Amino acid sequence: MSDPERAMLLSVHPRFATAILAGTKTVEVRRQRVAAPPGTPVLLYATAPTMAIVGMARIASVQVATPREVWSASRASAGISRREYDEYMSGATRASGLSLEEPITFEAPVTLAALRASASFHPPQSYRYLTSQDLREMAAVTSEAGAALRGALKDLAPA
Numbered sequence: 001m002s003d004p005e006r007a008m009l010l011s012v013h014p015r016f017a018t019a020i021l022a023g024t025k026t027v028e029v030r031r032q033r034v035a036a037p038p039g040t041p042v043l044l045y046a047t048a049p050t051m052a053i054v055g056m057a058r059i060a061s062v063q064v065a066t067p068r069e070v071w072s073a074s075r076a077s078a079g080i081s082r083r084e085y086d087e088y089m090s091g092a093t094r095a096s097g098l099s100l101e102e103p104i105t106f107e108a109p110v111t112l113a114a115l116r117a118s119a120s121f122h123p124p125q126s127y128r129y130l131t132s133q134d135l136r137e138m139a140a141v142t143s144e145a146g147a148a149l150r151g152a153l154k155d156l157a158p159a
Contacts, residue, residue, distance in 0.1 A: 006040070006131055007041040007042065007130045008036055008043070008129055009045055009124055009127060010042050011123050011127065014054075017046040017050070017054050018046075020079075021057075021104075021105045027077040027098065028078075028097075028098045028100060029070060029088070030126060030127065031089060032092075034064070034098060036062060038060055039059065040058065041056055042056060042059060042098070043130070044056060051111065052110055052112060055103060056106075057103040061099045062096055063096065064094060064095070065095065065097075067089040067092050067094075070095040071089075077099075078097070115138060118140045
């Protein structure tokens with residue numbers, strides 16, 4: 001995808017979303033290669049029971065390497081135990097460590113119900129890229145939550 005206005009929608013467990021937004025978890029690990037340049041906005045979708053976009057951050061850098069190398073570089077910032085990491089990475093040959101910066105917590109989370117009311121929204125299992133058109137559709141949510149999303153993404157999804 002060559003759209004310079006793209007963002008990433010990242011599904012994370014609520015405890016990880018909370019830690020990212022608090023700044024105590026600055027690296028998110030994934031089992032697959034992630035190709036996103038520094039500065040890419042990341043919308044944080046907190047999975048059940050929250051089921052809402054709760055905030056955003058920006059990618060500072062991405063490390064793609066073996067699971068062992070990613071753990072070695074990110075263990076102090078990943079917000080998970082070695083046991084959890086090893087269970088998650090079991091069988092993976094490559095891993096990605098997304099260094100995140102500039103977390104912003106949305107005052108009013110953008111709920112799954114609100115997103116589905118404005119478009120045919122389906123949260124990703126892991127992550128997916130969003131184009132500027134996707135962002136415009138998501139920001140069309142008519143509520144305080146939609147206003148928060150529009151404000152956060154105004155440079156990416158102009159009206």
